[in-house]
Amino acid sequence: MTRPAVVGPVARWLAREGAYFATAVQFLTRLPVPRLTGFEPRWLDCAAGYFPLAGLMVGAITAGVMWSAGQALPGMIPAIVAVAVGMLATGAFHEDGLADTFDGLGGGHTREQKLAIMKDSRVGTYGLAALFIALTLKIASLAALPLSLAIAALLAAHAGGRIVPVIASALLPYGGETVGAKVAPISPSAARIAFACATGLVPFALLPLWPSLLALAIGMALAAVILAWAYRAIGGHTGDVLGAAEQAFELAVLVVLAGAAGAAATGT
Numbered sequence: 001m002t003r004p005a006v007v008g009p010v011a012r013w014l015a016r017e018g019a020y021f022a023t024a025v026q027f028l029t030r031l032p033v034p035r036l037t038g039f040e041p042r043w044l045d046c047a048a049g050y051f052p053l054a055g056l057m058v059g060a061i062t063a064g065v066m067w068s069a070g071q072a073l074p075g076m077i078p079a080i081v082a083v084a085v086g087m088l089a090t091g092a093f094h095e096d097g098l099a100d101t102f103d104g105l106g107g108g109h110t111r112e113q114k115l116a117i118m119k120d121s122r123v124g125t126y127g128l129a130a131l132f133i134a135l136t137l138k139i140a141s142l143a144a145l146p147l148s149l150a151i152a153a154l155l156a157a158h159a160g161g162r163i164v165p166v167i168a169s170a171l172l173p174y175g176g177e178t179v180g181a182k183v184a185p186i187s188p189s190a191a192r193i194a195f196a197c198a199t200g201l202v203p204f205a206l207l208p209l210w211p212s213l214l215a216l217a218i219g220m221a222l223a224a225v226i227l228a229w230a231y232r233a234i235g236g237h238t239g240d241v242l243g244a245a246e247q248a249f250e251l252a253v254l255v256v257l258a259g260a261a262g263a264a265a266t267g268t
Contacts, residue, residue: 019043024050028162029058030091048169049192051162052200059158059203062086063151070147079142082154083135094161094250097243098134099127101226104240105233114233115176118240134251141251141258149261152206157253160216163200164223164249165242166193172227175236211260219252 022033024047062082069078087095100118106126108114117124123131142150166188174185188196204212223245230241237245 020046021050021053023047024054025057028054028093029089031057031089045187045189046192048166048186048188049195050199051166052159052196055162055200056155056159056203058086058089059155061089062158063154066142066154067147067151070150076139076143078147079139079150082142083139086154086158094243094246095131095134097240098247099123099131100240101127101230101244102130103127105229108233111234115238118176118238134247137251138254141254144258145254145261149207149257152203153254153257155203156207156212156215157219157250159200159203160219160253161200161246161250163197164220164245166196168223168227168237168242168245172231173236174238175230175234175241176238207257208260211257214260215253215256218256219249222248222252 019036020043022036023039023043025031026033026036027044027047028051062085065085066078066082069081073081100120100123103120103124103126104114104116104118107124108117142153145153165186169186170188170193201216204216207215226245226248227237227241230237230244234241
């Protein structure tokens with residue numbers, strides 16, 4: 001007799017969390033999601049907890065592409081295709097943030113100039129150079145890994161990378177102008193942050209223990225450098241800065257794992 005009273009709240013909770021998850025996927029990627037009705041800005045705060053799961057979806061797509069390409073194509077081609085498909089899946093969302101952040105923080109002299117440059121849709125020298133170096137290192141690192149390890153590395157890098165904006169948005173103030181901002185400031189709860197961290201770290205269990213711990217530590221450290229640079233320059237984070245920090249984490253994880261695999265292969 002009490003079953004409907006239990007099922008009703010559970011069904012509503014599942015529907016609500018499903019909407020938050022769909023919001024995270026829609027926000028971070030170009031992957032299709034069901035039509036969202038009744039959207040409210042606070043949904044993004046709740047959706048932040050699902051950012052690593054959305055990243056894991058992108059990682060799974062890129063890993064599947066790399067495995068498939070690795071069965072037929074030689075050399076660096078599978079890595080290039082995997083990175084390209086990852087950018088297509090996200091609309092180069094985070095890469096755009098990386099380029100804009102380096103253009104703004106590297107090219108502007110005052111806080112206002114830096115923010116204005118970051119809002120400019122054109123890519124400058126600093127942004128282009130940062131993007132070229134990041135993509136080149138990603139591709140080279142993936143190509144240097146055994147295929148099975150490269151697949152696990154993609155899952156870990158994409159899922160773990162999405163932890164960074166969740167933590168950073170909670171710890172750092174918003175440094176941009178809220179009017180006309182590309183991305184509204186996000187304020188996830190402690191429970192959402194904890195869930196994001198837990199889910200984002202799961203794929204690291206697929207990697208060798210010590211290399212995975214080192215990759216995680218250096219990834220977080222490099223992301224922290226980007227965030228500290230932004231805090232000093234503009235007083236906090238913006239959506240572009242969060243994207244740049246996420247990319248720094250991804251890049252560090254792939255490079256560290258490639259270095260560890262190379263060292264293991266040579267016995268050093």
